Each structure stands twice: as structure tokens, then as C-alpha cells.
Amino acid sequence: MTDVKPVKTDEVRKALDDHLAQWGLKRWATAREYLAWQQRLVSPETLERFAEQTERRRSGESCADIAFYDLSAQPGLFPVLHSQRYDYYQTVGPAIAFRIGDALSILDFGCGVGILTTFYARLFSDRHFVGIDRSEASIAAARRKADALGLSNVRFECLDVGADLHGPSEAYDLILSTHALVQHERDPGLPSASWRTFQRVRDADQQSMFERRTGMGARLDWLTSTLTRQGRMIALEKTRQLARRVPFQRAMAARGLHLIEKPEPIRYRIFEDEMDDGPLYHVRKGVEPWLEWDESPEPDDGLPFDPACVNKRSRDLSAPLYENHRPSAQAAWERLIDRRVTKEETYREPDGRELHVELGIANGLAYLYCANTFDQRQLVVFESAHAHALESYYRDIVEGMSSSLPPRGPSGTGGANGG
Numbered sequence: 001m002t003d004v005k006p007v008k009t010d011e012v013r014k015a016l017d018d019h020l021a022q023w024g025l026k027r028w029a030t031a032r033e034y035l036a037w038q039q040r041l042v043s044p045e046t047l048e049r050f051a052e053q054t055e056r057r058r059s060g061e062s063c064a065d066i067a068f069y070d071l072s073a074q075p076g077l078f079p080v081l082h083s084q085r086y087d088y089y090q091t092v093g094p095a096i097a098f099r100i101g102d103a104l105s106i107l108d109f110g111c112g113v114g115i116l117t118t119f120y121a122r123l124f125s126d127r128h129f130v131g132i133d134r135s136e137a138s139i140a141a142a143r144r145k146a147d148a149l150g151l152s153n154v155r156f157e158c159l160d161v162g163a164d165l166h167g168p169s170e171a172y173d174l175i176l177s178t179h180a181l182v183q184h185e186r187d188p189g190l191p192s193a194s195w196r197t198f199q200r201v202r203d204a205d206q207q208s209m210f211e212r213r214t215g216m217g218a219r220l221d222w223l224t225s226t227l228t229r230q231g232r233m234i235a236l237e238k239t240r241q242l243a244r245r246v247p248f249q250r251a252m253a254a255r256g257l258h259l260i261e262k263p264e265p266i267r268y269r270i271f272e273d274e275m276d277d278g279p280l281y282h283v284r285k286g287v288e289p290w291l292e293w294d295e296s297p298e299p300d301d302g303l304p305f306d307p308a309c310v311n312k313r314s315r316d317l318s319a320p321l322y323e324n325h326r327p328s329a330q331a332a333w334e335r336l337i338d339r340r341v342t343k344e345e346t347y348r349e350p351d352g353r354e355l356h357v358e359l360g361i362a363n364g365l366a367y368l369y370c371a372n373t374f375d376q377r378q379l380v381v382f383e384s385a386h387a388h389a390l391e392s393y394y395r396d397i398v399e400g401m402s403s404s405l406p407p408r409g410p411s412g413t414g415g416a417n418g419g
């Protein structure tokens with residue numbers, strides 16, 4: 001098998017298209033076309049088994065996760081399943097390939113069937129790659145493909161990192177981890193200190209609970225111990241939400257891994273939908289930290305509320321004058337002029353999670369503000385003549401809160417941490 005040495009992004013993309021085709025992956029523009037193809041290629045029984053295994057995996061147990069990936073790696077199934085991730089590969093593959101740099105020995109942790117590992121090994125035939133995964137069937141598929149591609153610079157090993165007692169047997173200049181370190185997609189992460197802030201307190205117990213729940217702590221310990229003295233790691237995990245991003249960043253920092261470039265938000269399509277993923281972290285061990293970890297929400301394009309603009313507009317009373325459902329709603333709420341709360345409720349769970357909703361008047365206008373400790377914010381402003389729309393919305397929220405969260409009692413005495 002020839003190996004290509006593309007230097008430009010479009011050449012890398014083209015090489016990756018060829019590579020994905022060799023794995024039997026196809027790109028589909030719409031979910032409908034993809035599903036029609038899936039049904040032609042995969043039997044209804046297999047699809048049913050896959051759906052059952054997907055459901056079992058939601059338990060978060062590692063045996064269910066391994067069984068899921070074992071099934072996904074079956075020869076008739078994996079090209080079809082992985083075709084859904086075509087744009088993911090096309091986004092992540094080049095982003096990582098351009099950062100391989102001078103690394104000679106590279107570990108791809110949680111390599112799955114090795115689609116990306118074999119791509120990197122083909123691009124960099126003078127480097128040595130090791131792919132590790134705890135799914136035996138995935139490792140078997142990876143080995144078969146590496147043989148078929150005639151690759152002699154890549155090896156695949158079956159190991160449950162962080163659970164097996166094996167220590168690392170060799171050291172790596174670079175570790176890659178894409179969608180493998182912080183599984184448990186349903187884990188909401190760490191709540192902020194109160195509904196008033198996006199900040200997380202530095203609480204060692206909360207942090208280690210998150211690391212244990214997701215299994216990330218033990219994996220990261222193992223991985224960091226395999227890095228050479230100034231080894232690097234490139235990690236892309238589902239940590240875009242601040243509540244997951246903060247504990248992931250803190251876990252890396254606590255293990256002496258420091259940023260060597262600004263984390264890069266990753267976005268790709270799954271058929272018609274845009275997916276926000278990442279960010280992609282590039283960190284190095286054993287260097288002085290020189291880039292700060294950012295623990296603030298990502299900037300969004302929500303504009304502050306400007307009463308001066310409102311006064312000039314022709315007003316449709318039934319439409320909100322302002323609506324913001326993003327983190328920037330907090331700054332807009334803080335800047336409301338002459339803000340006076342008329343009603344408010346804050347509910348709190350024993351673990352510190354909070355949900356707050358308030359109705360108020362600001363500069364003669366009616367507003368509703370809603371905030372929780374998972375960084376959701378909502379500010380809606382109406383003409384005061386139309387305040388009843390907000391009243392009923394407020395009641396709905398309060399009723400919803402009381403059925404799901406124990407009441408914290410009337411607030412107004414400051415947030416949980418006074419923040």
C-alpha cells in the first residue's frame with residue numbers, strides 16, 4: 001500500500017476520503033438516504049440487536065459498553081455504522097494529523113476499529129503507532145485492516161485502560177484520545193457554585209466523584225504515566241458543556257498537563273445537523289504553564305438588552321422586546337436598569353444544584369429571568385402591558401420545578417454561595 005505525504009489540508013482530506021473508502025465508509029448528505037442504505041445492507045435482526053445493545057449501554061456499565069463496541073465492530077456492521085461519522089473523521093483526522101509534529105511513538109487510546117489510527121500510520125510511515133481498545137472485536141477488526149493495508153508501523157492491543165492492572169509497557173511521545181476518555185455522555189458534570197454564577201468551586205470531593213463516575217481519572221492517570229518526559233496529548237472529548245469542560249480541564253491540569261495552544265472548538269455535520277464537539281486540547285507534560293485554562297462559558301452572539309433601542313421601535317405588544325436563551329442572558333439581566341424583583345423562586349437539591357426563576361420590572365418593562373447551575377440562562381422582556389404572558393410562563397416553570405426538585409424556600413437572601 002502506497003503511503004501518501006500530503007502537506008496541504010485539501011490533500012490530507014483527499015487522502016482521508018480514499019482511506020475511508022477503503023474501510024467501506026460512504027458519505028451521505030441526508031439521514032434519509034443513509035437509513036435507506038443501512039436497511040439495504042443490514043438485516044432487521046441485526047439492527048434490532050444493535051438497538052437493544054445501545055439501550056443497555058445507557059446503564060453506563062463498562063461490560064455493556066464493551067458489548068456495544070464488540071457488536072459495532074462486526075464486519076457487516078461497522079462500515080455502515082461508522083459512515084454516520086464520516087464528517088467527524090474528516091474534521092478530526094486532519095486536525096490531529098497536523099499536530100503529530102515530531103512525535104516518534106504515538107498511542108491512540110480508545111482507537112475503536114482503528115479507522116483514524118491506520119490513517120495516521122499511513123500518513124506517517126516513519127513513526128510508530130499503537131492503538132489500544134478494550135473491545136476485542138474492535139481490536140480484531142483493526143488488526144485485520146492493518147494487515148490488509150500492509151502497515152508495519154502500527155500495532156493494536158486489547159486493554160481496559162484504568163481497569164486492567166497492567167502498567168504501561170512503553171512510553172509515548174504523544175497520546176491521542178478522541179471520544180474515549182470521558183464517556184458517560186449523560187453525566188451532567190459539575191454544577192456551578194450557584195445559579196448566579198458560571199464559576200465552579202474548587203472542591204476536591206466533587207472533582208474526584210466526577211472522575212470516578214466517568215472513569216476518566218483512572219484512565220488519565222494511566223495515560224499520563226505512559227508519556228515521555230515532555231510528552232504531549234491531544235484530546236477531543238464530549239466536553240463542550242462548561243459543566244463537563246471544567247472538571248476535564250482541572251483533571252488534566254492536576255496531572256501536570258499544560259496547554260500548549262488555545263483549545264479549538266470542533267464542529268462537524270451528522271447528515272443535516274451541525275454538531276458542536278470538543279474542544280480539541282493540545283497539552284504537554286513537564287513544561288511551565290503559560291496558557292490559562294478558560295473556565296468561562298463560550299462567548300455567544302447574544303446582544304445585551306438595550307432599552308434605548310426599544311423606545312425607538314414600533315411595538316407589537318404580543319412579541320417579546322428581547323429574548324436571549326444563551327449564557328450572555330446573564331450579563332443582559334445584570335445590566336437591566338432599575339431592576340426590581342416582584343416574584344422569585346429558587347429550588348435547590350441537596351447536592352447543590354439550583355434552579356432560579358424571577359419576574360420583575362426594569363425601566364418600566366416586565367422581564368422573566370431563569371437560571372440554573374448547569375449554565376442555562378433565559379431572559380425575556382415584554383412591555384409591562386403584556387406582563388401576563390410572563391406570569392403564566394413563570395407559573396409553568398415554578399410548577400415544573402416543584403415536581404422535580406425539592407423546594408429551597410423563598411430566596412431573595414442571596415444565592416447559595418452569596419456569589
Ligand SMILES: C[S@@+](CC[C@H](N)C(=O)[O-])C[C@H]1O[C@@H](n2cnc3c(N)ncnc32)[C@H](O)[C@@H]1O
Nearest residue numbers: 069110111112133134135159160161178179180
Ligand atoms: C466512541 S469510540 C471512539 C473511537 C475512536 N477513538 C474515534 O475517535 O473514532 C470509543 C472507544 O473507546 C474505547 N474505550 C473506552 N474506554 C476504554 C478503556 N478504559 N480502555 C480502552 N478502551 C476504551 C471503546 O471501547 C471504544 O472503542
